[in-house]
Amino acid sequence: MISPRPSRFVEAGGRRGLHVSFEFFPPKTAEMEQSLWESIRRLAPLKPNFVSVTYGAGGSTRERTHATVKRILAETLLTPAAHLTCVAARRAEVDAVIAAYAQAGVRHIVALRGDPVGGVGERYTPHPQGYTNAADLVAGIKRIADIEVSVSAYPEKHPDSPSVEADIDMLKAKVDAGATRAMTQFFFENSLYFRYLDRVRAAGITIPIVPGILPVQNFKQTRNFAARTGASVPAWLADRFDGLDDDPATRKLIAAAVAAEQVIDLVDHGVTDFHFYTMNRADLVYAICHLLGLRPDHGSTAAPANQTVKENA
Numbered sequence: 001m002i003s004p005r006p007s008r009f010v011e012a013g014g015r016r017g018l019h020v021s022f023e024f025f026p027p028k029t030a031e032m033e034q035s036l037w038e039s040i041r042r043l044a045p046l047k048p049n050f051v052s053v054t055y056g057a058g059g060s061t062r063e064r065t066h067a068t069v070k071r072i073l074a075e076t077l078l079t080p081a082a083h084l085t086c087v088a089a090r091r092a093e094v095d096a097v098i099a100a101y102a103q104a105g106v107r108h109i110v111a112l113r114g115d116p117v118g119g120v121g122e123r124y125t126p127h128p129q130g131y132t133n134a135a136d137l138v139a140g141i142k143r144i145a146d147i148e149v150s151v152s153a154y155p156e157k158h159p160d161s162p163s164v165e166a167d168i169d170m171l172k173a174k175v176d177a178g179a180t181r182a183m184t185q186f187f188f189e190n191s192l193y194f195r196y197l198d199r200v201r202a203a204g205i206t207i208p209i210v211p212g213i214l215p216v217q218n219f220k221q222t223r224n225f226a227a228r229t230g231a232s233v234p235a236w237l238a239d240r241f242d243g244l245d246d247d248p249a250t251r252k253l254i255a256a257a258v259a260a261e262q263v264i265d266l267v268d269h270g271v272t273d274f275h276f277y278t279m280n281r282a283d284l285v286y287a288i289c290h291l292l293g294l295r296p297d298h299g300s301t302a303a304p305a306n307q308t309v310k311e312n313a
């Protein structure tokens, strides 16, 4: 008799230890705020490792990022990670943001250089009194507070970077400055991630390099976004969404299938941690997490009414 194939999500002794984190952006309007919070409430019971909140280009969302992170601390038991960039700010200003986060109980920052003020494609010029790059910012955060620091990584090379080697040198500098995790730019070909991971490990970098997964909520938007970030969009992906511009229901099913295929392949190759770019929408991400074996735990996600600031994450 053929014995049943063991589930890829289960190993001897129980479920495989898969961990997820979710990225959100700070809302601009009351309506966006409402849909963000619906998404947070839907995803929170999946007990992510952390939820991160982005920082707008040029620091444009400083207050909104801060407000969103504070609300997560006040109203949930989630561990928030605040994104922070060096762009267009003096060191003293950035240091004040770091200190305010530390004071509010934030224990995790995602430290980034950020895009040039003129937009992607322009030459990046550090602020004369600012942090010069992401590694410098990581060191600055570590000097100010005992805060966990995550950084970015680029399996397909950052558009500003002359080579993958230069990228990996920068990653090494960020790790040497105190970063303990990197989340990657999104990618659609897993082979790109594995090739990059081999090079990172060969360079002696041992921190987790967590794959960034972008469920394709909207193919056109994804293609535009990819063009700006240096991520490639394979022809097979375009083909899968071909002809579906006016068919959102089928697009959603295809998006779920594409992301499922990607994460299952990553799991089969031993990946245990995933960072999801949620675009502030829960449904696809929730479904993919369910597929990964994550089940909601409704008992432990809302902060008690009298709890305003969370203890150390």
Ligand SMILES: Cc1cc2nc3c(=O)[nH]c(=O)nc-3n(C[C@H](O)[C@H](O)[C@H](O)COP(=O)(O)OP(=O)(O)OC[C@H]3O[C@@H](n4cnc5c(N)ncnc54)[C@H](O)[C@@H]3O)c2cc1C
Pocket: 053, 054, 055, 056, 057, 058, 083, 084, 085, 110, 111, 112, 113, 114, 115, 116, 124, 133, 134, 135, 151, 152, 153, 158, 160, 161, 162, 166, 167, 168, 170, 171, 183, 184, 185, 186, 212
């Ligand atoms: C997980 C993740 C989260 C992000 N969150 C945000 C966010 O919240 N807000 C936001 O604005 N952006 C965000 N970004 C985008 C990021 O800010 C941009 O990609 C930015 O251009 C680079 O910042 P970095 O810290 O990722 O790059 P770095 O690690 O500083 O650099 C990436 C590569 O570019 C090279 N490089 C950097 N500067 C130069 C230069 N002047 N000349 C030549 N090469 C150079 C480096 O050597 C390195 O190889 C995020 C990206 C990722 C992957």
